[in-house]
Amino acid sequence: xxxxxxxxxxxxxxxxxxxxxxxxxxxxxxxxxxxxxxxxxxxxxxxxxxxxxxxxxxxxxxxxxxxxxxxxxxxxxxxxxxxxxxxxxxxxxxxxxxxxxxxxxxxxxxxxxxxxxxxxxxxxxxxxxxxxxxxxxxxxxxxxxxxxxxxxxxxxxxxxxxxxxxxxxxxxxxxxxxxxxxxxxxxxxxxxxxxxxxxxxxxxxxxxxxxxxxxxx
Numbered sequence: 301x302x303x304x305x306x307x308x309x310x311x312x313x314x315x316x317x318x319x320x321x322x323x324x325x326x327x328x329x330x331x332x333x334x335x336x337x338x339x340x341x342x343x344x345x346x347x348x349x350x351x352x353x354x355x356x357x358x359x360x361x362x363x364x365x366x367x368x369x370x371x372x373x374x375x376x377x378x379x380x381x382x383x384x385x386x387x388x389x390x391x392x393x394x395x396x397x398x399x400x401x402x403x404x405x406x407x408x409x410x411x412x413x414x415x416x417x418x419x420x421x422x423x424x425x426x427x428x429x430x431x432x433x434x435x436x437x438x439x440x441x442x443x444x445x446x447x448x449x450x451x452x453x454x455x456x457x458x459x460x461x462x463x464x465x466x467x468x469x470x471x472x473x474x475x476x477x478x479x480x481x482x483x484x485x486x487x488x489x490x491x492x493x494x495x496x497x498x499x500x501x502x503x504x505x506x507x508x509x510x511x512x513x514x515x516x517x
Contacts, residue, residue: 307476317373318342320380324373329366332356341376387417395421399433400477402426427460434472438464459490 309316318324319342326348328335334352338345356367375383387410394406398421410417423429431445445462473480473487480487495516502508 307478314371317371320376321373322376322378324371327370327372329354329368329370331367341378391419391421396430396474396479397421397477399423399426399430400474402429427458431460431462434470435462435464438466440464457486461494 318339321339322341324339326335326337326339332353332355333350334354335348336351337348377383387408391408394408398404398406403424404422406421408419408421425432426447428445428447441463445460448457448459450457471483471487473483475484475486499508
């Protein structure tokens with residue numbers, strides 16, 4: 301069930317991109333065949349056609365032999381007053397996706413200038429490595445992040461947290477790779493559960509009574 305892990309506009313996104321582009325080219329590698337189709341200002345130049353073939357699984361671990369889709373487009377100047385892409389914005393979002401999808405490899409290339417800029421984003425550590433990256437300039441209070449992964453009623457939840465010497469928290473919440481900048485019920489539930497566990501431990505060990513500490517969260 302792809303809805304458990306994917307997020308987006310249910311296929312509407314690429315249609316909107318096509319409608320707002322001066323041109324768009326589509327290349328699909330599937331079942332050993334290569335299909336291509338092009339559009340101009342949202343209109344098809346010609347029907348989808350087979351333009352070649354490839355040997356499936358010819359070179360495991362490389363692009364050759366793999367299936368997939370390649371979409372190339374150019375935003376329409378008739379629709380947008382500014383069609384320049386900001387490298388930093390793209391890198392920030394793609395880096396998030398690389399952390400959230402452990403093992404995936406994303407290559408971001410900016411060939412608009414004489415000096416081509418190329419960043420390869422690949423992380424095997426998942427959320428734990430994401431937390432380390434976010435806290436890279438801070439002093440940790442524990443040796444390594446606490447990482448939790450569990451599934452219940454068909455829903456998978458992953459959490460990674462790390463305490464540091466800062467007085468300001470940095471909490472990021474995602475659902476199927478889609479960021480929730482304002483949190484939500486899942487984050488509120490996590491905060492409540494974490495506070496109960498820490499408070500319970502403090503009460504049972506006598507720490508909160510001795511130090512007269514009251515936790516909220």
